Amino acid sequence: MTIHDVAAAAGVSISTASKALNNTGRMGAETRERVKRIAGEIGFRPNALARGLLSKRSFTIGLLTNDTYGRFTLPVMAGISEALVDHGVSVFLCAIEDDPALGQIHVDAMLDKQVDGIIASGKRLDRRLPVDLSSLPVPVVYAFTEGTETSVTLRSDDAQGARLAVEWLAKLGRRRIAHITGPEDFFSVRERASAYREVAGDVEPILYGVWAESWGHEAVGSIWDRPGEKPDAIFCGNDQIARGVVDALRERDVRVPEDVSVVGFDNWEILAAQTRPPLTSIDMGLKELGREAGLTVLALAEGRRVEPGVRKLPCRLVVRQSCGGMSPTE
Amino acid sequence: MTIHDVAAAAGVSISTASKALNNTGRMGAETRERVKRIAGEIGFRPNALARGLLSKRSFTIGLLTNDTYGRFTLPVMAGISEALVDHGVSVFLCAIEDDPALGQIHVDAMLDKQVDGIIASGKRLDRRLPVDLSSLPVPVVYAFTEGTETSVTLRSDDAQGARLAVEWLAKLGRRRIAHITGPEDFFSVRERASAYREVAGDVEPILYGVWAESWGHEAVGSIWDRPGEKPDAIFCGNDQIARGVVDALRERDVRVPEDVSVVGFDNWEILAAQTRPPLTSIDMGLKELGREAGLTVLALAEGRRVEPGVRKLPCRLVVRQSCGGMSPTE
DNA sequence: TCAAGGAGAGAAAACCTTTTCTCATGTCAT
DNA sequence: ATGACATGAGAAAAGGTTTTCTCTCCTTGA
Numbered sequence: 220m221t222i223h224d225v226a227a228a229a230g231v232s233i234s235t236a237s238k239a240l241n242n243t244g245r246m247g248a249e250t251r252e253r254v255k256r257i258a259g260e261i262g263f264r265p266n267a268l269a270r271g272l273l274s275k276r277s278f279t280i281g282l283l284t285n286d287t288y289g290r291f292t293l294p295v296m297a298g299i300s301e302a303l304v305d306h307g308v309s310v311f312l313c314a315i316e317d318d319p320a321l322g323q324i325h326v327d328a329m330l331d332k333q334v335d336g337i338i339a340s341g342k343r344l345d346r347r348l349p350v351d352l353s354s355l356p357v358p359v360v361y362a363f364t365e366g367t368e369t370s371v372t373l374r375s376d377d378a379q380g381a382r383l384a385v386e387w388l389a390k391l392g393r394r395r396i397a398h399i400t401g402p403e404d405f406f407s408v409r410e411r412a413s414a415y416r417e418v419a420g421d422v423e424p425i426l427y428g429v430w431a432e433s434w435g436h437e438a439v440g441s442i443w444d445r446p447g448e449k450p451d452a453i454f455c456g457n458d459q460i461a462r463g464v465v466d467a468l469r470e471r472d473v474r475v476p477e478d479v480s481v482v483g484f485d486n487w488e489i490l491a492a493q494t495r496p497p498l499t500s501i502d503m504g505l506k507e508l509g510r511e512a513g514l515t516v517l518a519l520a521e522g523r524r525v526e527p528g529v530r531k532l533p534c535r536l537v538v539r540q541s542c543g544g545m546s547p548t549e
Numbered sequence: 550m551t552i553h554d555v556a557a558a559a560g561v562s563i564s565t566a567s568k569a570l571n572n573t574g575r576m577g578a579e580t581r582e583r584v585k586r587i588a589g590e591i592g593f594r595p596n597a598l599a600r601g602l603l604s605k606r607s608f609t610i611g612l613l614t615n616d617t618y619g620r621f622t623l624p625v626m627a628g629i630s631e632a633l634v635d636h637g638v639s640v641f642l643c644a645i646e647d648d649p650a651l652g653q654i655h656v657d658a659m660l661d662k663q664v665d666g667i668i669a670s671g672k673r674l675d676r677r678l679p680v681d682l683s684s685l686p687v688p689v690v691y692a693f694t695e696g697t698e699t700s701v702t703l704r705s706d707d708a709q710g711a712r713l714a715v716e717w718l719a720k721l722g723r724r725r726i727a728h729i730t731g732p733e734d735f736f737s738v739r740e741r742a743s744a745y746r747e748v749a750g751d752v753e754p755i756l757y758g759v760w761a762e763s764w765g766h767e768a769v770g771s772i773w774d775r776p777g778e779k780p781d782a783i784f785c786g787n788d789q790i791a792r793g794v795v796d797a798l799r800e801r802d803v804r805v806p807e808d809v810s811v812v813g814f815d816n817w818e819i820l821a822a823q824t825r826p827p828l829t830s831i832d833m834g835l836k837e838l839g840r841e842a843g844l845t846v847l848a849l850a851e852g853r854r855v856e857p858g859v860r861k862l863p864c865r866l867v868v869r870q871s872c873g874g875m876s877p878t879e
Numbered sequence: 880t881c882a883a884g885g886a887g888a889g890a891a892a893a894c895c896t897t898t899t900c901t902c903a904t905g906t907c908a909t
Numbered sequence: 910a911t912g913a914c915a916t917g918a919g920a921a922a923a924g925g926t927t928t929t930c931t932c933t934c935c936t937t938g939a
Contacts, residue, residue, distance in 0.1 A: 221925055232889045237927060244928085246887055267661040268607065269925035272598045272894045279662065282642075288819065289623040297617065300644055304651070309658050312612075312642040314627055321634070328639050331597040332609065432823045459823065466796070489618065493762045493789065551895060562919045567897060574898085576917055599895030602924050 220263050229257045240265075271333060280516055281311040281329040283322065285349070286342035290487065291505060295340050295362055298509020306517060308335070315350065322350030330356070335520035338362055338512050344374050345406035358519030362512035363505065371519070372529045373512050375503035377407045380534030381414035384454050384482040384501050387536055389418065391544045393452035393480055397423040399438040399464060400456025401430045408456060411484065415454055423450050430456070435463025443471055451479055452542075458483035458490045461498050465541060469495070480542035497539035508532050555593050559584045570595075601663060610846055611641040611659040613652065615679070616672035620817065621835060625670050625692055628839020636847060638665070645680065652680030660686070666846035668692055674704050675736030688849030692842035693835065701849070702859045703842050705833035707737045710864030711744035714784050714812040714831050717866055719748065721874045723782035723810055727753040729768040729794060730786025731760045738786060741814065745784055753780050760786070765793025773801055781809055782872075788813035788820045791828050795871060799825070810872040827869035838862050 226236040231254060238244030239254035240263075271277040282299060286292040300310050311334065313325035329337065336357050339348050341364030352359045353367050366372035388396050396419040401408045412425050426441070428434035435455060443449060455461035461483030468475050475481055475496060483491060486502035511532065518525050538544060556566035561584060568574030569584035570593075601607040612629060616622040630640055641664065643655035659667065666687050669678050671694030682689045683697050696702035718726050726749040731738045742755050756771070758764035765785065773779060785791035791813030798805050805811055805826060813821060816832035841862065848855050868874060 222927095223925080233926080234890075234928080235888055238888090241927080244888090245885090250887080264657065264661050266602070266663065266925050268598045268602045268663050269894085270927075272596070272602060272896095272925080273927055275894085277598065277662075281639075287627065289619050290819075293619040293623065296642065297644055300642070304654060304658070307658060309611075309641045309643070309655075309662060311639045312626065312630070313639070314630055324634060325639075327594065328634070328637060331594050332607075332639060333596060333598050433825070489620075495763070552897095553895080563896080564898080564920075565918055568918090571897080574918085575915095580917080596895055599924090600897075602895080602926095603897055605924085 220261055222263065222265065224261060225254065225258045225263050228261060229254045275333075276335055276520070277333040278306075278308045279311065279332065279334050280308055280513075280520070281313055281325075281334045281337045282340060283313045283315060283325060283337060283348060283350070283352075284340040284342075285315055285317050286340065287314055287316055288342075291342050291363060292340050294505035295509035295512065298506035298511075299338060299513035300509075301506075302510040302513035303517060308513075308517065315348070317349055319349040322348060326350055326352070326355070336360065336516035338516055339364055339366070340512075341365075343405065343407075344377075358516055360512050360516040360519070362508055366529075369527050371515055371525055371527050373508050373515070374529060374531055375505070375508060376531035376533050377410045377503075378414040379531070380484065380501040380503065381411040381454070382418055383534060383536045384484070385415050385418040387499075387538075387544070388452040388454065388480055388482060388542065391452075391480060391542060395422050395448065395450045396452040396454055397442060397450040398425045398454045398456070399435055399460055400425065400427060401460070403427045411456060419454075428460075430459055432459050432463030432466070435460035435465075436467040437463075439464050439467035439471070443473070449473075449479075453479060453481050455481065455483050458485045458487045458494075458498055458500055461500070461541070462490060462494050465494055465496070465498070476541055476543040482542060486537045491537075491539065494541070496541050499539045499542040499544075500537050501534050502537050503534050504532055550591055550593050552593065552595065554591060555584065555588045558591060559587045605663075606665055606850070607663040608636075608638045609641065609662065609664050610638055610843075610850070611643055611655075611664045611667045612670060613643045613645060613655060613667060613678060613680070613682075614670040614672075615645055615647050615652075616670065617644055617646055618672075620815075621672045621693060622670055624835035625839035625842070628836035628841075629668060629843035630839075631836075632840040632843035633847060638843075638847065645678070647679050649679040652678060656680055656682070656685070665850035666690065668842050668846055669694055669696070670842075671695075673735065673737075674707075688846055690842050690846040690849070692838055696859075699857050701845055701855055701857050703838050703845070704859060704861055705835070705838060706861035706863050707740045707833075708744040709861070710814065710831040710833065711741040711784070712748055713864060713866045714814070715745050715748040717829075717868075717874070718782040718784065718810055718812060718872065721782075721810060721872060725752050725778065725780040726782040726784055727772060727780040728755045728784045728786075729765060729790055730755065730757060731790070733757045741786060749784075758790075760789055762789050762793035762796070765790035765795075766797040767793075769794050769797035769801070773803070779803075779809075783809060783811050785811065785813050788815045788817045788824075788828055788830055791830070791871070792820060792824050795824055795826070795828070806871055806873040812872060816867045821867075821869065824871070826871050829869045829872040829874075830867050831864050832867050833864050834862055 226233040239251045284292040315322040337359045340362045361372040398415045426438045483498040483500035486500040491498040491500045556563040569581040614622040645652040667689045670692045691702040728745045756768045813828040813830035816830040821828040821830045
């Protein structure tokens with residue numbers, strides 16, 4: 220079913236058919252309607268390849284990611300897709316396992332297919348993808364991964380997220396707030412930690428470790444085994460650590476949230492909801508981040524100008540039961 | 550950079566240039582080499598849109614999934630991508646949230662873009678995607694979701710996986726093997742349960758519940774609170790349940806694996822590895838399943854014939870520490 | 880009545896590549 | 910010397926769509 224068939228069926232030329240369907244050109248209203256009706260009847264759908272060949276727009280973008288497990292990429296992807304599907308844009312998903320060669324292959328394949336733009340995404344804000352995207356013939360947007368000087372980069376505002384968490388704990392009356400978090404060489408760890416310090420003061424130490432339940436467990440052990448006053452709240456670097464913390468506290472018969480409030484980070488639904496009690500956590504708004512990335516790359520593809528630089532998107536607090544309290548607006 | 554530029558730079562016609570680059574046609578070896586060299590030098594890459602317009606092959610396939618969280622789809626996706634990238638095929642990821650309208654939009658968009666084939670994937674073997682793929686102009690392969698009578702469907706062999714788990718427990722000397730699993734209306738639950746029955750006999754009851762840690766917890770409670778002999782092994786319907794089971798056993802001071810062996814299902818790395826002790830689990834081989842799906846849809850796209858019907862891919866046992874024992878070959 | 884202009888519709892070029900066909904040249908055998 | 914044939918290379922069409930340009934016919938105003 221090509222536009223030729225539509226034209227033939229409607230008894231007009233292909234030019235007229237094209238103009239009718241695209242609401243361009245001049246022609247009788249009756250002719251336009253007839254062509255449209257017939258196109259609908261025979262189920263005509265324009266060939267995007269042919270259209271793209273001419274218009275230089277393929278209505279296709281590529282998402283490059285090294286987050287194999289997909290915990291971070293998946294919400295981003297969902298946001299991108301959601302934002303772009305209305306504009307008729309489809310998304311190529313390219314998972315490159317920190318492998319520069321594989322990355323290059325995927326980039327080349329996408330360029331061959333004339334993608335209108337590329338979104339680079341990762342699992343860490345302070346790491347670059349192992350492939351150079353700085354001089355591509357198409358616009359590039361970085362989402363949740365480190366970009367270049369002149370690029371558009373979207374990331375979560377981890378400092379604001381951390382503040383949100385600690386202020387929430389303070390508002391619930393907690394005064395001795397500890398922070399158990401991941402490896403200090405992570406940028407987001409440092410950012411969250413310093414925001415924590417600003418709000419919570421220097422009452423409790425910051426414990427750096429690894430992103431694992433076992434570390435949360437262990438850290439609680441070291442705090443509770445030391446002499447002196449215990450924290451009445453723990454702000455955790457992510458939900459896995461928080462889970463370990465909550466479990467360790469329960470094993471020590473410390474009640475959550477009555478004795479100690481716990482806040483996680485990431486709002487990793489499947490983990491946060493299954494913890495007993497369910498975790499109050501900070502959501503980085505990755506889906507919104509994806510949505511913004513999609514709209515941004517689309518804007519660039521259409522030639523609209525976008526201010527380069529890093530744009531931080533706000534986190535939000537998701538209240539469950541590990542802190543007590545009911546909602547941020549109570 | 551088009552083939553025109555290559556031809557001009559090499560001082561030949563575009564036909565000759567094309568033939569030189571594709572290793573087709575007749576021409577002097579020197580000419581061919583020169584064209585290739587020059588193409589390399591100016592960085593020529595053929596426009597896949599133009600090529601596809603003529604060849605009717607876009608080297609693009611679509612992956613349709615309703616698994617928003619991506620726990621199952623992600624490995625499948627990785628397998629597909631891995632299998633196809635060598636063939637120059639890129640993958641559109643279309644997440645449809647059980648929304649028929651959204652599904653139709655994505656299918657239409659993919660067809661417009663002339664995908665060579667579609668892979669339908671889901672989070673449940675016994676559910677159909679909310680969109681009719683039965684009479685599309687391109688081949689469709691179903692992976693980890695229910696297909697049609699005449700289609701090619703790939704799925705894991707859950708019965709074999711369950712057998713693997715229970716036989717492993719038996720081999721370790723366990724005789725009272727219980728089964729705590731998900732909702733009975735899941736096909737895979739029934740399949741796993743009946744394979745379990747076959748191997749383990751009628752010693753312990755099957756406990757159906759929901760896919761949650763809390764259910765594993767609760768089920769252990771109901772078993773240990775009832776009078777009589779306790780199981781010495783528990784085969785769980787998935788890793789979440791197994792996690793709940795292991796935690797509940799620890800809280801009751803039942804030692805895992807010394808007193809009770811526990812096996813999970815899904816081999817959900819991030820959960821299985823963080824459980825204390827780490828979970829021995831059944832891996833459904835979703836990546837291999839994805840790889841097979843990719844190769845199959847490619848074969849169909851190239852016109853090769855593929856036997857329709859359901860093809861079951863084997864599961865494998867991943868030994869960690871929740872059972873004791875070291876490896877299936879010891 | 881005639882010129883001007885507008886409305887409606889079609890012809891053709893363009894996008895980039897592949898492929899088939901044709902043509903020119905040179906070689907070999909008779 | 911001539912016909913047959915192989916070799917190398919280019920011309921042109923095809924694929925489906927959009928867009929610009931051109932053409933015809935009709936209306937309107939002077």
